Amino acid sequence: MEVFEVKKIWEDVKAELKKTLPSHVYDTWIVSLEATGYDNDVFSLLTVHQMAVELIRKSHYAQIKAALEKVLGKETEFSISYDADLAEKYKKEKKKEKAKAPKDEDDSTTSKAMENLAQMQSFSNLNLKYKFDNFVVGENSRFAHAAAFAVAQNPAKKYNPLFIYGASGLGKTHLMQAIGHYVIFNKPKLKVRYIKTEEYVNELIKNLQNGGERNARMEKFRQKYRNVDVLLIDDIQFLESKTYTMEEIFHTFDSLHNNNKQIVITSDRLPKDIPTLPDRLRTRFEMGLVVDITPPDFETRVAILKNLAEQISMKVDFEVFEYIANNFVNNVRELEGAFNKVSAYADIEKVDLTLDYAKKVLNCEAMKKAITIDKVAKTVAEYYNVTLQDFKSTSRNQKVSGSRHVAVYLAREITGKSFESIAEYFNKKHTTMLYSYEKIKEEIKHDKELDREVIEIKNKIKN
Secondary structure, X not given: OOHHHHHHHHHHHHHHHHHHOOHHHHHHHHOOOEEXXXXXXXXXXXXXXXXXXXXXXXXXXXXXXXXXXXXXXXOOEEEEEEOHHHHHHHHHHHHHHHHHOOOOOOOOOOHHHHHHHHHHHHHHOOOOOOOHHHOOOOXXXXXXXXXXXXHHXXXXXXXOOEEEEOOOOXXXXXXXXXXXXXXXXXXXXXXXXXXXXXXXXXXXXXXXXXXXXXXXXXXXXXXXXXXXXXXXXXXXXXXXXXXXXXXXXXXXXXXXXXXXXXXXXXXXXXXXXXXXXXXXXXXXXOOOEEEXXXXXXXXXXXXXXXXXXXXXXXXXXXXXXXHHHHHOOOOHHHHHHHHHHHHHHXXXXXXXXXXXXXXXXXXXXXXHHHOOHHHHHHHHHHHHOOOHHHHHOOOOOHHHHHHHHHHHHXXXXXXXXXXXXXXXXXXXXXXXXXXXXXXHHHHOXXXXXXXXXXXXXXXXXXX
């Protein structure tokens, strides 16, 4: 859900809370809360008051949960964490407000400082929870993180544009928004704007379809994205086959680059692998620095989970981190989703987050059993446009054998079935299945395109 939608929901929730909470509680603890996201039925909040985390959970949990569920119309949990950066900015803004105000003016309305921050964030369209401090760096993302931080420190000085690519859910958006977050907190005079390509396309279409002064409207639309110092464009692969949008992006790119403004782009693939992308755009996307993010290894996944637990000050048994890291291997998004689920349940039921409790909530073993070899094979066959009969045949066609290797690898990884069982399904020898598995396991380590395909198929199977 986008930042502006989350903010709108929170405004409605605050309106409900104002009716039920004492005014001193509402003004002191609720007004300064900042809504940052809504994922997997968990609403995320940041506070500038360190003691508010425990106080709100103990004293006002039920009221906030009830207000959220009334506004959203379904069962919802919320997480609340303290943000030191936001708190420091809040203090500075509050100090400025006091300095400007007349001596006899009542300064009890401390929400003005937060309003300034909210306006800055709203213009940028950034989610304040995405910052460099809470991005866990692993071997999979070390270079991308270093490049992103260098861009944030000195926008448009080098690496312009910065093009970050990798499969869905690996942290591209986090790094991109961390750049924006760093700039608005450390270089407040610079204008930052974040946009998803799909939203950009929809906004462009809306401006083209509406009646009235189209030329004036289009000029306003163009300036919205050209009159900035840092433009962050997410998921550029959605440009495929959208000729008019490509034309607009091309001119926006040139306008910004020629005026020494920073551009950061993310995609799920390299520029050369985006079909129908014109050469003049492809070469511009490649003229700065192109970096990739790959799936995190086990150690990085555990570090990510420990970081999540620290953010909400929750004590978690180390075996829980290992269990989640072993069962959610595709990307960071599903890893966070699993942790958010078990931590929210443990918080609701007021129990310790132990390995047994995590197994009970996530039930990964049952999920694996529900996915059969047949389902895996059918999904892989559909992805590569071959048939199950092809898989079970003696065909040595490169397309068939290559996709069969992938099917065997995923059957073993996802279902955990023995190589004998997989061999029986494919009408092959046990040793052949073992060879297929090991072949793909090695190839995805250095073949990024194959790695991306395997992750896409795995997500299709699990969804």
